[in-house]
Amino acid sequence: MNAKIKIIVGALVCASLLTGCAGGNTGTNSGTNSGTESSASASAASSDNSTGASSETGNSSDTSSEVSSIDESNLTEEQIYDNMVERSLMDLGNLERMSKFIEKLENKQEVTIAFIGGSITEGLTAGPEKCWAKLTYDRLCEKYPDTKINYVNAGLSGTPSVLGNIRLQRDVLDHDPDMVFVEFAVNDGNDQIYKDSYDAMVRKILSQEKQPAVALYFTVIKSGHTCEEYMSQVGKAYGLPMVSLNNVLSHEFETGRMKWEDYSDDESHPNEWGHKMTADLIMNMFDKATEKIKTMGDVTITPLPDTWVYSDRFADMTFIDRTHSSDKLKISSTGTFDTERETLTSFPDGWSYKGKPSGCEPMELEFTGKNLMLVYKCNNSAVFGSLQFTVDGEVYTTIATSATDGWSNPVATLAYSGAEGTHKVSIKPVTQSGDDKTTYVEILGFGVA
Template structure:
């Protein structure tokens, strides 16, 4: 009989901080059949996670998280745990570093096998040999063997000698039934506005008639940060709350058209295709671009054009302006809310609800912490999405409780609908240059547009794809595109151009951004004059990018030529479509 074995030397206790703490994860089936939950850590997200989940304020330590080289100096090991209902569930954790030259393929992958028992497993950085191409911390992946598995995940970084971290702070569970929570939600109501169209939808619902709620926006509306994304996102939760409160016969329909990384500059182009598809006529449309429109070339013209486009639809839907918020307490409501004020629209500000209580110096009066609200620096987690849904529901409740006509309507002797129509006849507060914009692609062709596709004779199938409505399955954005592929067809290199001739007042190009190394740039010419270069690597990740080619006061005939740069003719470039105003 063997005697007892000598114990191994215990691992010395190290300072650590969390970058994920009790975050919801969900195994979603990807297009290639893999089952993955992604958390992106690039573009400042890792630093923000250290600040919010780990309470890190040390600027030197935060700065080290910007690069792989700094990450290796700061971090000794990574502790990872996942808890699922099935404790034997097999999960692989991967922390992928991005490369300098090859963004997705050039960096080191730090990996560890996990089970769903909540036990922490460690990755020791000393076990890895870094690649020469390593650049920045890129993304975290939880890879499941079984689809549709929910879990709670925590990731903490153990630090090398010489670095310290603050003590871990315990958080109390958010009480969504408390008076404090209700008061916080009430602060979200920026403007109840002219509520006639919403009341009309509520009355229609109660009468048992079909009512449709539609939501259009960026990644928050898509459901980013929610797990699962289709049923835990604010849009779906808001629709469910509306149905529970007002529906007589389960007669409320749901449209979700959120696309990550896209501003109203693209939203106005895809509205007809993504929201009005298959003849849909939504009764209420929630517009959420308050954190996506910083890069809008028009500083609000596109946003107001979209708002007016919806308000002027023949069946007269209601519009709600929703202002979401980033973890740095920022959004664009000061720029965009004048649009809502001009047309007296209902407006809901998540910033006004949550940011004041984030700022409290102690727990007294705080309802929810940033770590509890946010999944990362850009997106809410499940609790945050619930807060957003409750903010919209609060608006519906106040409208339902209010009288059936505003004081303004009585004073003017007009119906509320007539008041709105008169406001729509006023000059726009920012602009309405694109109110009548239409989409042009291989499917939606304008009869008077003359196209020479040149070397753009392929169709790109590697597209940004999103979960529409209440679905987990992915729908590709702009599948009817024109793709130049110099990687396969050398004949294309002779005709490395695309030409469009048409008479119009304004024209926008929608092209595919990408982080892949085999993607090149294209020059855009109008009537023979160079205008700009479309570079898919500026944003450097796969999504749809809308840019204005021209926006004139009068409609004239123009020839637009998109030509691959000489040094990139062995690469790819994809025109996803155009937006045009006649």
């Protein structure tokens, strides 16, 4: 048992027994194991406009409520920790896709497991080798030493599912994964744009020809913010395994066994122990799924329901930059925007402009769809300007690329939302003040749906 949790749990066990301590029980890698959130837009509260789509998950299993009712006063440290891990499992889902994935592992077929999310998945504070995604991958390699398991970590700091949906194909689906973990519960807000993007992203993964397994991991930050409630509706509708960190921490905090600082060194990110504990939660889901699958017999994957959980408005989102093209968007002129300079590391093939707005010829493009998303570099700087979008001959919106919470991070926001069709767009830089003075902007790419 982990030394840190032993200390935390041991202290409470001793106190609860009232007998003193003497009486208590003290990216992208591939390989074969050889033996061993920023936001897309302002996060204002909004009403839940769910369509209420659902599906039967006959093999689902919710163990969290059962574990919560257990009397823990006389349990050992190991039993308390085991209960904590068990409490994280919200639902196993229907396990149809998981059974196919586990079958490949057991039959020594090469597989790829991918993780997409924000900085928690990327491994901020713990590092790429000690983050929960890599630790989960390592544990699977240990469990299936003769199976080649490829690892894709598509975690990106400060990004919500709005941007996740845009970069999904590039960062995850192009690797042809057999299983995908999705983690955006603390980077997303409650506006409809997040719900629609999350639904579209999960559904797009499930729609792949390979029929990959998908599992949802819901995190929480110190303030208590998590989008678990509405995201779990997506998991229930599509019969997916779901793991909740909040189910673990809230109970441990209530009992006094843990405080936030045991899990995290800041307001949001797990420390090294927190990442190890998270890997335990994920592997518990794998173990419970494996046990259940043994009783299921032959499995046929159920088609996705016709009804979306929230909305199909961001379905099949396509990303476009200098190296990723699509018939959905054609650039007729880049104007005076720089087409050679590398932009942000995570989005290097964009366009930039530095100079007076009067000296910049606009970028001209045409896209076919209902929605145009802009991905841009955001910074807290008076030099960073805005981008004015003229759509079908009329000024539609002006998007500021400077914000008080900007830190040279990628941000995605709606540049146009309207009728389905082919639309002509002109983009030019303007200053925050409206004066004709030197400004700087970076367009990292576009999303079209």
